[in-house]
Amino acid sequence: MNDYQFEIQRRATKKEKPAFDQLIFGRNFTDHMFVMDYHADKGWHDGRIVPYEPLQIDPSAMVFHYGQSVFEGLKAYLSEDQEVLMFRPYKNMERLNKSNNRLCIPPIDEELAVQALRQLIAVDRDWVPNVEGTSLYIRPFIISTEPYLGVAPSHQYKFIIIMSPVGAYYKEGINPVKIAVQSEYVRAVKGGTGNAKTGGNYAASLKAQEVAEQEGYSQVLWLDGKENKYVEEVGSMNIFFKINGEVVTPELNGSILEGVTRNSVIELIKDWGIPLSERRISIDEIYEAQKNGTLEEAFGTGTAAVISPVGELFWNNEKLTIGGGQTGEIAGKLYETLTGIQKGKVEDKFGWIVKVDEEKAVTTAI
Amino acid sequence: MNDYQFEIQRRATKKEKPAFDQLIFGRNFTDHMFVMDYHADKGWHDGRIVPYEPLQIDPSAMVFHYGQSVFEGLKAYLSEDQEVLMFRPYKNMERLNKSNNRLCIPPIDEELAVQALRQLIAVDRDWVPNVEGTSLYIRPFIISTEPYLGVAPSHQYKFIIIMSPVGAYYKEGINPVKIAVQSEYVRAVKGGTGNAKTGGNYAASLKAQEVAEQEGYSQVLWLDGKENKYVEEVGSMNIFFKINGEVVTPELNGSILEGVTRNSVIELIKDWGIPLSERRISIDEIYEAQKNGTLEEAFGTGTAAVISPVGELFWNNEKLTIGGGQTGEIAGKLYETLTGIQKGKVEDKFGWIVKVDEEKAVTTAI
Structure with a gap:
């Protein structure tokens, strides 16, 4: 795990946080993001945690024209013991690489991606909301950034992870x-x-x-x-x-x-x-x-x-x-069980939960 | 036509131009670009010609995640009389709006878009290449820029026109x-x-x-x-x-x-x-x-x-x-006729050519 140490550039002043009991899905973003670049000559390189801020991208960047992009979505939760729990992050990074293959995007190192996520969450740990029904939504994504108007796989990409504290996706909640x-x-x-x-x-x-x-x-x-x-x-x-x-x-x-x-x-x-x-x-x-x-x-x-x-x-x-x-019996039971496992209230017999703080070597190094 | 006057912010110093007899498709871009913003509350607004430079876009902008974008491609040519001729620009802007409709992007004013193009070409007129087989490739496109991770049509967009002097698309030329x-x-x-x-x-x-x-x-x-x-x-x-x-x-x-x-x-x-x-x-x-x-x-x-x-x-x-x-007889004749019309060498009996300088009121105002 100690192989994955990323440069961390912290914000000078933290952003004001939204009220965690009034979160709207996908509107607020944490103080930092993870960014890693790809160039055909260098491979993936320069993984780093930097302040969340606008990207500077050439207007001819391929993502704007030919849509060569992939993304993932996963969540982290605060347990009653104040531990931050990620739900199946390896599964998401595995799927990200399947998507990469279909879209002709070079694969990422899945372990690196999970460690990047772990360190990013540790840096923005105070953004993991602590109110019932809330979680930290995590959005890893890759965009093609080569400035070129030909239809071909890009030679340059950015892998970025941004995070957003969220309430329920549907305002109606678990209602049908x-x-x-x-x-x-x-x-x-x-x-x-x-x-x-x-x-x-x-x-x-x-x-x-x-x-x-x-x-x-x-x-x-x-x-x-x-x-x-x-x-x-x-x-x-x-x-x-x-x-x-x-x-x-x-x-x-x-x-x-x-x-x-x-x-x-x-x-x-x-x-x-x-x-x-x-x-x-x-x-x-x-x-x-x-x-x-x-x-x-x-x-x-x-x-x-x-x-x-x-x-x-x-x-x-x-x-x-x-x-x-x-709401049917199975749907209700699935919701209770899944959110229970995600928050550490229900036993995780499948090994789905990855604790952010589990690797002391990594988090103490930050 | 005088209704369409855009603010023009010129570059302080012009970029160095590539050799027009060695152009590669879609790699070089002119000194300026046209940008217009959309916000659900204001509609399309602030059309302007500005220096070609990187866009500053939030990492959560919808185009990076949900691919809500459209584009067009058309060309302008320098005639033997040194006039700049656009080929069927209204047809492209009409199609842009058809694409907009499918992608839930608000329609643009097609006449405004052609006038924007005309003024942009006039500003970067010295980028229209004058070598046999070359042209100015024009790329209008629209991207969704709202910073929001929900799957829904964006409330914010940018309509941008960039231009690139190009040689033949295929290095082989008209060869099969x-x-x-x-x-x-x-x-x-x-x-x-x-x-x-x-x-x-x-x-x-x-x-x-x-x-x-x-x-x-x-x-x-x-x-x-x-x-x-x-x-x-x-x-x-x-x-x-x-x-x-x-x-x-x-x-x-x-x-x-x-x-x-x-x-x-x-x-x-x-x-x-x-x-x-x-x-x-x-x-x-x-x-x-x-x-x-x-x-x-x-x-x-x-x-x-x-x-x-x-x-x-x-x-x-x-x-x-x-x-x-x-190369077949029809293919060869079509190529000669189409490129002939595009460059003003063959009579344009269909009314496909739009001259950049035709509207003196517009170009002299620049």
Whole structure:
């Protein structure tokens, strides 16, 4: 661990912090950020912790034109013992490298990235909020910075980690949301970038989201791009259904993001002995299940919201109520268990928690 | 036209210019750029011409994370009479607004954008290269700049125009290129963003391009995302074939970019009385036509390369030579005619050329 020591340039004066009981998602950022540069001649180099401040980037930088970028999202929590706990950071850095591969971005050293995160959190430790329901949202991302207008992989990149103290992602909290099936716009297709966490997927989703909101729905249920028939994701989350006692979720087919929360939910459900399958699920099957009364639950999973129950589905001009519009038993139990593990209140039998202070050698060196 | 007067802040000292007979595409940028801001409360405002310099952008700016961006590409040429001629700038600004609509970016005033371009070129007029085969490449683009990590349309944007004196896009010039049919990776699908000029489409294309280059091919021929069967684009160009005396090009189906050069080529071919149809073209049809000797020509069209003849197609482990590997008659005539019109050597019967100096009121005001 002592191999990863980064230069730290601290702010002269700390920023004023927002009230931790009134946090809005993604609006406030901590005092510092981690930055590391890549150049084709030098590889990744000069990892450093510096004050959070605007980036100076050439207007011809490739990220502005050809969208070569990837990102991750994860959270750290303050436990009742005042320890800062990160949730599965290695899993996120592993996925970052999968995204890098698809986007032709050079891989990062995953251990270095986690150590960078650890040291950054230690520097901005007083930004980890201590109010119920809050956490420190962490956004590692990579952008292509070469000043060049040709369509080709960039020879220069920046890997940056910024952090934001956040409240709940949905103002409604764990209350069920209403979602609309989207059959005109497509988020991703096999052979595309759907299973990479890259900006273009999110840019492509905005129009459908706008339409859904105008019709009173808070999220979009995405169908596959080839047949417009199979369920893929909900908003920017993975989706699960409980049908006739079995939990089902779309299998990873190349156009679905391999969510860290999705993976954690699958492990928990299997551990609980509840039947679960990853397979293709058509929207017709969901419709039939709702009609014959076997559609017991539906919920989205993602880092920002953790678990987001679905109370109503709009499809083919029909409103389908799910689970009486209430949070289902599995969704509720998953939310309690996952947030419990994340905050150190529930035993972490899976080894998902990484303590920021665990490596004394690193933190004392700061 | 006098309504569009922008504040001009000139550089103190001009940059050193590259040798105009040794230009590399997209590497050098002129002394100034046009910048205009958008804020949800104020609309588009503060259009200005300023020195070309790095942008200062918050690390949480949405463009870095969710890829909400659009761009255009067009060219200006120096005529033999030393006039600066723009090629179809209104068509590009019209398409920019179509892309804006798909990406949930507020529309720009197209006339304002063309006047901004006109004034910017006038300020950097000595950057329009005067060597055979060169031109001034113009890159208008819009990026989302709101510092916010939620997935939603940004409330803040920047519209920027930068310019680069360029030589030929392909070092080989008008010589035929070898292209490989791509059947694993997909560029776009109906319902996605394929017909918008947005970064994510280009980011998605890099991996296939990398694979093609490793196999000795300079471009990728894209098939449709649904059936992996119908020809869509070549690299970042539109594609045309001449089969048994008729020119055919894929119809605009929602996943194909509506190229300005594509449109110009169609108008020229119709004007010449050559049969042309826009329709679905399967890769099997191309294969059959090559086998039975009726595939006479293939060529790509785009602003950067203008016309790019295709001499060889690689599909299903088979190399298919097209037109004896030589530039075809139509491709050659299109190249000569289009570049002739662009430089004022061939009569512009379509009204495609817009002279930078035409509006004396504007240029003398600078």
